[in-house]
Amino acid sequence: MPSLVDSAVQILEAADPQDKIALTHAAAEAWRQRAIPVLGTRRPPMRPARPARPELLRPGDMPKRRLGGEAGRIALLHALAHIELNAIDLSWDLIARFATAETPRGFFDDWVKVADEEALHHDLLSRRLRELGSSYGALPAHDGLWQAAEETAEDFLGRLSVVPLVLEARGLDVTPETVERLERAGDPDSARILQRIYTDEIGHVGAGRRWFEWECAREGRPPVPIYHALVRRYFRAKLKRPFNVPARDLAGFAAAFYEPLAD
Template sequence: MPPRFSTCPADIWATMAELTPTTLRGQAIAALATPDLALKRDLTLRAGERWFARTLGLSSPSDPVLPDRPGRPDRPVLVAPRLVPKRSVHTLDGRIAMIHALAHIELNAIDLALDIVARFATQTVPRTFFDGWMTVAMEEAKHFGLLSRRLEALGSSYGAMPAHDGLWQAVGVTADDLTARLAVVPLILEARGLDVTPSLLVKLRDVGDGDTAAILEIIYEDEKKHVAIGAKWFRFLCARDRIDPARRFQELVRQCFRGEIKPPFNDRARAEAGLTPTFYRSLSPVSS
């Protein structure tokens, strides 16, 4: 059976409400920990709804223990990046592999946003910090649902192909530093999506896959907001510590990120999100 991602019936929510924690941190941990992808998505959306309705506290000593890793079903099998199926827009199998890879990215993005909320709930930051990251978590859950349904429409499902674990590795190296987490996750990993998505949209439309392109257009517009949320709070923390944000970003990238920061860069979309070239150009081994 493929991983489930449909919403829970209302009567199940009544039972779950009695069992789930009464704080945002507790509910984020519950969503992070479950291996049931339908429940993960539903708990994420429900936690966000309750947080924005201001019916949840932020944290409590009775919150569950934050897991080292997110809950996952048995599939997909995690392999080395070089063993992940090749992706291409020019064949159906290649597009399915591409959509599967994107769904895996979005699933990890749900958990990365939940982890930021849960791990840093005791930080001295404004309440609106958590508004931003619950917005991100809820939108990543939406993206995962859209891509999962697209896979099913094409005769596949999430979990049908192997995937790699590279995205979650960002958690370990930034576990004790909120500024580093913001530098690596939204300002590197998510910002990369702003660079590659426009050309991918053109290719999908050229081969007549307007349905997948429409989903990526939604994701692209949302990801601009996510990078902006990361940039806003990264700048906030640097300003509070009286540190130059571009210089601090470069220091943290060199310390915490093993990959390359390489062109092409979508300078316009990045700048609209608050990530100007002064942040990343000097980190690139080549000029675009």
Template sequence: MLLQMEEATAHAGEHSTGSGQEDEKPAKTLVDWALEILSTADPDEKARLGDLAASLWLCGDIPLPYDPSRPAHAPPDRPARSDDVRLLPPSRGPKLGKGGSAQSRLAMLHSLAHTESWAVDLSWDIVARFGAPMRMPREFFDDFARVAQDEGRHYTVLSARLRELGSHYGALPAHDGLWDSAMRTSHSLLARLAVEHCVHEARGLDVLPTTISRFRAGGDEQTAKILEDVIYPEEITHCAAGVRWFRYLCLRSRHDDPIARSVPHPVPDCSQLPGDGSPDAKAVQRVGDELTSEKQDVENEQTSKVVQGVNGKMAQEVEDRFAK
């Protein structure tokens, strides 16, 4: 890993030499890495590059999140994906069952690996699509680089587990419903955080304990332990990151400097949330009410309870109001 990071650091450097002279090149920013990862089709390579980019960023070897002096490059409407995974509409996806058979457990495991693979793209897309236009502070890039790194590791361990069980990622068809939600919220970071993190990630936290129980009841303790000891605790922090930056955007005044402003930690008072009467503002207000009523800190292990109110009856309203 050290050699890999040294090579990548050289790749991310600012200068190259040619004809005996040193020609300046712009440093590779985190957004540059994000765009490269989104353009990588192979899921294993995508996860590897994501792990490398996050490591370089978090240890300071990538100097800038983005370069304001260079024209921004929009991320792709759809990231590169492997042709080895056959995609179907969500309504035609394979039935997972309840884990009572080996076939059902393989289908569940394949679905989890597929979700984590898409989560890698979602994490880098939020960096590339919103970080620079919204002038988000460095901590935003820190959080989502970590999230992307975790999601890549989750995909890697789950796909390895599929191979251990005699299968592989791509052995079953899947759907890209998560990316459909991403495209419906591509116009707004607030919408993206609300739908992907306060709804979809929270739903995932709510159902994962049942999934763990089904693997355990079926005799697959190894998969159950991966989900219980590695993936579940880290997914809680991902949900926390989404709620944290959702609150940040709600509290950020239009006249504040978003680069200098620190991320707020107290649960916001509903009076501080947008209230201009628009559908988006009303949806934000409703979500804010739900978060405030819980009276809990989203940075601790109770995050899934904080956002639980967004699930159920709130989920459809949030999606309908934000994803237009």
């Protein structure tokens, strides 16, 4: 079995989503069993491998999506499946790109767990799409999700500030309403999947906050103003209200971080 970092690079280079999922679960289990070392010899690619489909468009070129009707729910689930596929790679890229001999084991415990859960999320959504007569790749998807990774490829705190602490935190804000809309639309199976994703991602935001604060403490820098500066540098937009304060509080993500950046 290759090292954790080498496994992460192998997963990033796997184009087929099912291969990516299987390799993720295998690497996560090996890590939990303490069967592999951390560091290796390989470096992550700037962009992960992707299947031939879905067609990737610029965000502004994506068709508008409405939840009404089965077609709307399929479009929603497809978009979420694409987000979760990117989330698998974002977790492994964080490990592969920023691992050092001094990084605490707890960091890898957290992010391997995150990657393993993101793989489960993508698989659940893909299975649900097939149950509805569609599949991942049947619709276009936008290619803006990896931009944050490219822009923070050399900035550990920047990566944490934008990916878990802006993008995933935003998921905490919007997912409960989406769950309710799916239930009202008579689709409890899809609603249960989103509820599972929502519950797991409270932990993902918590991991982002924990390691952001750890790195700030290690560098002797105040976390809240550093977060503000990095979000303004890399996200370059106001954060959207309303915030799901109870979920953010469960993640230990205090309002002092995000409220001053809101519209």
